[in-house]
Amino acid sequence: MDATPQTPHCKRLTMKEEDYLETILNVSAEKGYAKTRDVADELDLSPPSVVEMFAKLDHKKLVVYRKYEGVTLTDAGRAVAEQIKYRHDVLVEFLRLIAVPDQIAEKDACFMEHELNAATIQKIKQFVEYVGSTKSAHAELKRFTEFCK
Structure with a gap:
């Protein structure tokens, strides 16, 4: 396992980004999907904060974010989250x-x-x-x- 997750658009993810990816993975495994509210509740954050991070992770091609639908991990995002x-x-x-x-x-x-x-x-x-x-x-x-x- 590599200590430094790599993505196409960044050399190193922040702790916060890694926490989001891990949470999305865990929530998706538990519920079959990850909606903004689910991730916000899990991380004890406001939905607007979560949406902001979803947009960043989407830009880095680690998730696919659809407004009002939630988020899914891309293959790259899943690999980092599983790591x-x-x-x-x-x-x-x-x-x-x-x-x-x-x-x-x-x-x-x-x-x-x-x-x-x-x-x-x-x-x-x-x-x-x-x-x-x-x-x-x-x-x-x-x-x-x-x-x-």
Whole structure:
């Protein structure tokens, strides 16, 4: 997974743009579509703010925005959104593994997913897989969790 999503019109997306793409992906997966109100509710923003970002993402060819209908991800937008979701999911899994409470793990992963290098994400993923596949590592992690209490 590349740490820096690329699009035809920009070198680097902002954290905010990445958050929108990930939210559109998640809302679409849940409801089958993503309307302005759904994304606004999910991000706790006003619909006019969401429409403004939809227009920017449409200009970058990451979404197709239709006024009053909502937004759909383009292939490029879906690729970026899936990449961000992958990073988020890996980080949440890791943070939960080290006994970070769920709500904090979600919030911290949202911040970290934008900044960590792809190589770091890959090593974290390998660590999580290793702990899950090795009895001794799992036992040590359990001891760590108890230690944290």
